[in-house]
Amino acid sequence: MSIDQAIANLQGVKRNLKKVVGNEMTNYALDNIKRQRDANGMPLRRRKPGTPRDARRLILVDTGEGRRTIAAVPTATGVELQAAEHMVAHNQGATIRGNFRVRAHTRRRKGRSEQVTAHSRQVNITLPQRQFFGKSAALTGRINERISKQIINALT
Secondary structure, X not given: OOHHHHXXXXXXXXXXXXXXXXXXXXXXXXXXXXXXXXXOOOEOOOOXXXXXXXXXXOOOOOOOHHHHOOEEEEOOXXXXXXXXXXXXXXXXXXXXXXXXXXOOEEEEEOOEEEEEOOEEEEEEEEEOOOOOOOOOHHHHHHHHHHHHHHHHHHHO
């Protein structure tokens, strides 16, 4: 390989660097959700004992919609990981207070239908911080390893 070819290959690596880093960040966040670990590798905080709904379900997964919203977006200075608003609230922790309107609907209970009239509900919810993405030594190591492989492949 000539020096000109090596330089051209390295420039190609530089052009794709944000995409490579973004993919690694996205995969790291999705791996953490699947393994139920936080950004530093520690287990995510469990649900409260006696939670009736889906006690065996993964911590941050209900329908999978939140996982599908995690994406890396290149910025002028680097790459930023974005997700749906509720996933960011889980990642950072949040307290949600206020009155929410409930529309009129039909509820099915014990084999029969019941009409529910429109009403408002006072809500006070605290989401504990379950940080599945953010800066960490493990993520930095994965990114550095991936970049090293890209450079070695460009030079061989």
